[in-house]
Amino acid sequence: MKKRTDNFDKFASQKKGSAVKEAYRQEKKKVKLEARAAGEEMRKKKIEKMRGIDSSDKADKPKEARFKPKERKTTQYEKGASNKPQVSAQKFGAKNNSQPETPNTKPTSEPKLQTPNASSEIMPLNKFIAHAGVCGRREAAELVKDGKVTVNGDKIFEPGYKVTGVDKVIVKGKQVFLQRNSVYILLNKPKDFITTSNDPQGRKTVLDLIKHATPERVYPVGRLDRNTTGVLLLTNDGELAQKLTHPSFEVKKIYEVTLDKPVTKKDLESILSGVTLEDGPVKADAVGYADDKDKSIVGIEIHSGRNRIVRRIFEHLGYDVKALDRVMFANLTKKNVDRSKWRFLNEKEVRLLKFMNKSFLRKNKEAE
Numbered sequence: 001m002k003k004r005t006d007n008f009d010k011f012a013s014q015k016k017g018s019a020v021k022e023a024y025r026q027e028k029k030k031v032k033l034e035a036r037a038a039g040e041e042m043r044k045k046k047i048e049k050m051r052g053i054d055s056s057d058k059a060d061k062p063k064e065a066r067f068k069p070k071e072r073k074t075t076q077y078e079k080g081a082s083n084k085p086q087v088s089a090q091k092f093g094a095k096n097n098s099q100p101e102t103p104n105t106k107p108t109s110e111p112k113l114q115t116p117n118a119s120s121e122i123m124p125l126n127k128f129i130a131h132a133g134v135c136g137r138r139e140a141a142e143l144v145k146d147g148k149v150t151v152n153g154d155k156i157f158e159p160g161y162k163v164t165g166v167d168k169v170i171v172k173g174k175q176v177f178l179q180r181n182s183v184y185i186l187l188n189k190p191k192d193f194i195t196t197s198n199d200p201q202g203r204k205t206v207l208d209l210i211k212h213a214t215p216e217r218v219y220p221v222g223r224l225d226r227n228t229t230g231v232l233l234l235t236n237d238g239e240l241a242q243k244l245t246h247p248s249f250e251v252k253k254i255y256e257v258t259l260d261k262p263v264t265k266k267d268l269e270s271i272l273s274g275v276t277l278e279d280g281p282v283k284a285d286a287v288g289y290a291d292d293k294d295k296s297i298v299g300i301e302i303h304s305g306r307n308r309i310v311r312r313i314f315e316h317l318g319y320d321v322k323a324l325d326r327v328m329f330a331n332l333t334k335k336n337v338d339r340s341k342w343r344f345l346n347e348k349e350v351r352l353l354k355f356m357n358k359s360f361l362r363k364n365k366e367a368e
Contacts, residue, residue, distance in 0.1 A: 007352035022355065040122050047122075108277050125149065126159035128169060130238025131164040132176035135197070137242045160250030183216045184345035184353075185234045188337040195232065206232060210342050221245060222329075225308060230255075231334050240354060244330060250303035251330050252285070255310050258323035262295035266321075267317045271300070277312055283312075300325075 123131075127151065131138035133354055143149055149156055149164070150161055150170045163169060187206060194205045195221050206220055216233035221233045221241045235241060243249050256283045274283035286301040300310060311321050328335060331352050345353070 044122055122162050122164055125161040125163050128163050131178050132169055133236035134176055135219055182237045183214045183218055185210055185213055185342050186332055186345055187232045187342040188334045188339050189224055189229055189232045190340045191227050193227055194226055195220050212344055228324045231329040231332050254301045254328035256290055256325045256327050257298045260297045260320040260322055263298050275316055
């Protein structure tokens with residue numbers, strides 16, 4: 001670990017631009033996480049104390065009581081009452097032994113030792129469901145509001161309800177657990193596959209293509225139409241999925257569009273300046289011919305995540321989309337990944353993916 005730290009410091013000192021900023025940012029993030037963890041630990045102790053399962057506090061209290069009665073009773077019962085303080089101390093000692101057993105704290109403390117450290121973290125219920133690999137946070141919030149989630153036998157309707165890894169969380173009749181390992185899979189999606197975890201109509205889903213990839217439960221980040229091909233990320237990292245799909249992060253997406261006829265320069269300019277669809281105006285960040293010899297193939301870069309947005313833009317201008325292929329999502333491309341094939345992201349790609357989303361948010365705030 002020391003070597004890696006030294007190498008990073010050396011690298012940061014040589015490249016004084018983004019590397020130094022990133023090092024400072026990571027250090028600042030570490031301090032914030034430590035402060036947050038300390039706060040959460042204090043909050044957890046308060047909650048446990050209110051519920052009567054904090055055995056450590058109860059073990060300490062009898063010790064204080066053991067000395068206080070001794071002082072009082074020696075002053076009040078000095079004549080022949082020397083045994084009474086011992087009796088009172090034995091009573092307090094009996095409480096000390098019996099109290100931890102009455103709320104049955106031992107069984108609740110054992111799972112904490114068996115589960116990973118993250119299981120003791122207090123988090124909102126929708127975040128727990130996302131980290132369990134069921135779906136994204138926003139979808140999880142809807143599940144909670146719809147009454148499809150119970151915690152320890154009680155139906156919960158508040159997405160922000162606080163839970164930990166030792167709570168029994170059931171979603172749609174099935175118990176879910178925090179994922180121990182984060183998994184990131186890049187899939188080059190083919191046609192005729194639905195971008196969803198399951199389909200009531202029994203159609204093929206993207207999970208059918210990666211069903212032997214990992215024992216962890218992963219889900220697609222965002223959606224691609226049934227006939228849209230290209231880059232698709234699947235993961236059980238709910239926090240990253242939330243960032244990649246949230247409109248405020250404006251994640252870059254690049255598509256190659258094949259149309260039924262050549263696209264005019266006038267229409268390219270309209271797409272760049274903005275067109276008004278039924279759900280509001282939208283414009284591309286960049287657009288141009290993908291092949292100078294064939295002007296019916298166009299490349300378009302866009303941040304909007306609205307449903308079928310690329311298809312609707314060209315249909316609005318009178319074109320029929322013959323093929324739509326996503327060639328880039330965030331910093332991910334389908335290079336060296338054949339159609340219908342997949343691969344795991346490497347450590348560098350995951351790190352860049354997370355960092356890039358933060359930079360998008362920062363740029364937007366500066367622009368405002």
